[in-house]
Amino acid sequence: MCPMDPDRAFDTSLSLGLGSYGDQEDHESKIKKPLAKLGGNWVACLTIGLPGGMACGPGGSASGDEAGMMASGPASSFSNSSSVKREKAEHGEEEAVERGVVSPRAAIDVEDEDEFSPRKKLRLSKAQSSILEESFKAHTTLNTKQKHDLANQLNLRPRQVEVWFQNRRARTKLKQTEVECEMLKKCCETLKEENRRLRKELQELKSLKPTTPVYRQVPAAALPLCPSCERIRHPEFPFSNESRLWPAHPSAAC
DNA sequence: TAACCAAAGCTCTTTACCTCA
């Protein structure tokens, strides 16, 4: 599989009998790629299946007053020093923000981009995550205008919104893969059971009519095929040696 | 019209940080 070829990669993972994608295409995305199809039924199911507000992560330290949080600016914060950690541990994140120990994200980004280390880990507030989730439900990819609008609304950088959507698509795809894996496992079990049942049936038929040639009871689909032309093996010599396996075969390769 | 190039955007993978049991 070529990881850099989304088409092929996606075909490999999705062509295994699910076939229930919606026709929804993200018309605002200029790339009509398979991932855009994830905006269809499967994504909808997965999204609904996730617990509400899950995307805000395990932090959950918010008091639940989301309106208040949004009104006072993003509660997202960085832990850039041990003193900040201590402050947050002792007084809670919101209080740290209020006390100015943890700066609002927007102020850091816009005004002092280079003040902190390159890896700036933030945690989105519940309100921010909720809005992003709602937006993701509407469209799994964003055009430039949508990205900037959302960034303004959430007081984030457009790049952060972009990254969030990238990660969100990745999570969706991962979930989807897990769902498919489970379905394939079940399918495999069903086929195994069917195989056992047919074998048992075959044994019973054999015991009833021991003189009947076996090949007449075997469905065509179960007969061996020529690897080059895929013709069914000649019924007159079902168990003959290799030189007589394909007596009427037109190909010299066999 | 074809070839080239740069920018933008995407996926995939990895890294770093945070939280929790």
Added chain:
DNA sequence: TCTGAGGTAAAGAGCTTTGGT
């Protein structure tokens, strides 16, 4: 208090598409 696992924001590599020249 320490630690490992899990979740997730962010970064980097590489690819594709698109628009300009």
